[in-house]
Amino acid sequence: MAANFGTADGGNFAAQPASRPQGMATLLNLPSNAAWWYTHHPAHWQCVDGEWLPDLGQMVAIPGLNRVDKNGDTALAEVHLAKKGMTVIPWEVEPGGYCIQYAGANGPVFLSKWEKPKLVAGQTRMSVDHEGYRAFCRRLVADGIIKIPDPDFIGVIIERQERVVSEHQTRAPTHPGSALALPVEQKRLEDMRAARERMYTPVKSTKAKA
């Protein structure tokens, strides 16, 4: 039998795992949204387990939302956010990006890298990698993408917590609910103060002087 070019490579056909037909694809049953970016305002901080971490917002590229144009261009929205002193955090700061797209029943669904949807008994449930997200927030500060907050901003949040504690202290003698809440809120206040001290105390260099 004559050889031909079709058999010259020994019949090495390209192979790939089978995929479900389009009609059988499992689609995420969540409202469709659009690509988004994390944003940060200099005043947005939160005390999480004794540590001040940035409280991130989102810039969502839905046309018509907060200056996003008809084609989803966020240029005007970014200018507005910059005027407010906000930072738009690029996807690239997290290896592989932090905004993940899923195929949804009503269109694409964009979630963060730390949210994992799963279908349990017909319900869409979300498991969240809290520690992974906090590590990401820490890295943003450590890498200088988000600056350490001005003490005034932390002061405002602490003052707000002081008011809550003060109100509970006043009511605790006659109000069982406040008596129960008081130690919790006091602990939160102490955590905030201690975390502030740690954040603004310069780390002493251990290097020997020449």
Place this chain on the structure above:
Amino acid sequence: MANIDFAALDGNARVAAVLYQSIVMKLADTGSLRNAPCFLNVGSVNGTGSDSIQVPVVGLNGTDIMSAPGDGVSVSNTSITSSAATVVVARQALRYDLTDLARVSNSVPGGVDLDGLSNAMVAAFNGRFNQLACALSSGFSTQVGSTGVDLTTDTFYSAIFALQLQSVMGEYDVILHPQQYNDLMSSLRAETGPAQYLIANQEQTNALGASYKGKLFGVNVHVSSYVPTANAGADYRGMMLGNGAIAYALGTPAPIAAAGGVIIPAGSPVAVEWERDAASGLTRVVGSSFLGVVELEDLKGVGVLSDL
């Protein structure tokens, strides 16, 4: 002789099930936030020559107060304080394609037929408005609440105090996720002292939509499942707003002959059109609207963060 039982007739003279002559609506968030006073309708882009409306925010109402220059001293010139918010309008749309066989076999008027699909466009538009409006909550400079902590009356008061500190006048509206609303109700059960929660009555629900729940401490409470999550899905972030904190603009492709031969005038938020594809035996039902939503004044809003 055998009896004539159901099994003998099944599939021939009897069928497995018949359709109920009405439809039951699938559960959905059908609330509409658009009529709340915190949303300022700045009009339509129709005939304006632009897809954007610029809303001037000018300090003409006591922003600049008088000084005492002294006798014979010329008073210095004061520049007026102003800013502007630009509402950029974009198309929002939904399309259903109904085959002729599906259409002619419909046995429930107003169900999955052209009329039913056309009517669904209004709820679809309201949902989209809610989604866009709620997405603004993380943009406000002032935020209250803590991650991982359920919404309490304390946090609710913190939001009121934050708005009062900025001299935000008039009534306030708060938009919460159902979970936040539940947590707030739980917290309220432990409250003592003077407080008033006025449950929404029928007239208020008609005026402000099914999402309106009532008035707590003088604040109009709205609930929407479109309130976004925060902190990578660990929390929800609602918002409390003063009057006119958020502006929105509309547009209509006008005038067009829409569903059922109705002419849609300019200014109607939603236009529904039927489009025939005779070759495929299809009728497309297309709902279109033009909508833009923007934060108008930063200090008139407060983000409300609480646990899932």
